[in-house]
Amino acid sequence: MKFLLYKHSTCLPKPGYIFVFLIVFFWDKLDITIIIPGAATVTQPADMYSNFCKLKPLSPEEALEEHLVLESIAWPKTPPLPSPLSLNNTSDPAHSTFTILPRKRGEQWYIGDKLEVMIKMYDFQGHPKKSGGDVLLARLHNLTLGAGAAGHITDYLNGTYSAVFSLLWEGSAQVILVHPSEAVTELRRMNKEEPDRIFFKSQFRSGLFTRTTTCNVCIRPTEQPVCNYTDLHTGEPWFCYKPTNLSCNARISNYNGGYKKNLTTMEKLFQR
Numbered sequence: 001m002k003f004l005l006y007k008h009s010t011c012l013p014k015p016g017y018i019f020v021f022l023i024v025f026f027w028d029k030l031d032i033t034i035i036i037p038g039a040a041t042v043t044q045p046a047d048m049y050s051n052f053c054k055l056k057p058l059s060p061e062e063a064l065e066e067h068l069v070l071e072s073i074a075w076p077k078t079p080p081l082p083s084p085l086s087l088n089n090t091s092d093p094a095h096s097t098f099t100i101l102p103r104k105r106g107e108q109w110y111i112g113d114k115l116e117v118m119i120k121m122y123d124f125q126g127h128p129k130k131s132g133g134d135v136l137l138a139r140l141h142n143l144t145l146g147a148g149a150a151g152h153i154t155d156y157l158n159g160t161y162s163a164v165f166s167l168l169w170e171g172s173a174q175v176i177l178v179h180p181s182e183a184v185t186e187l188r189r190m191n192k193e194e195p196d197r198i199f200f201k202s203q204f205r206s207g208l209f210t211r212t213t214t215c216n217v218c219i220r221p222t223e224q225p226v227c228n229y230t231d232l233h234t235g236e237p238w239f240c241y242k243p244t245n246l247s248c249n250a251r252i253s254n255y256n257g258g259y260k261k262n263l264t265t266m267e268k269l270f271q272r
Contacts, residue, residue, distance in 0.1 A: 053195050053218035056235050076155055078133035078185040088124040091134050091180035095122035098175075111167055119161040119175060129159030133181030138163040142171035151175070194260070196220065201257035204243045204250040211243035214257065227251070 101116045121129040138151025151165040227248035229238040
């Protein structure tokens, strides 16, 4: 959404322009190396077969803290995906509409006011969405000042959203559709079934002998022993496959190894 805000006594022009963009964010490989001190224990393969991603049980205090944190960031539940799923039934910013709500006192906006916009989501066929869960990002920015501020999005769980902006200076306001709710459903499934989709690497060295293995919070069981680098104080888990003929204590670096690119048919629907 793009609005021009003039300073102090100058009011906003009545016409407004809204740009809703569908964008896709992705992480590229990060070449970050960290020197790793400390020791580790070795877990034999048999111990890893009980559960691919079985983490340390939480104490009652830790479980309560986890519950409160997850509750504070909980995303609205999204409906299950029909099979087969057509991209035409997903949220489309081009068909979606907006309404700038009038001020309670007159039709002019000034610096320091709040601007509220109601957004109604539609799919690619022009049908109104009847559930929430779309990931919308609202922001107010001024490139000249190098300033920016986040707007507040409210999801009414029926395909309608509101965006509230604090008008701090002359600038532009935008609402961006980051992910449709259908993509959120698929991302949740991927996160649950493939927690190792983004993986890491560690380098081990002893003299002139160097090996590199895969590391993660959870790693899939193989015949290869595993180095356990779980933090004894915080319980934060971290594992690496043990390199042949090298000790777990020979680990000297850790970096982002990338992500698995084998997309499923469902995931390919969101690569348009």
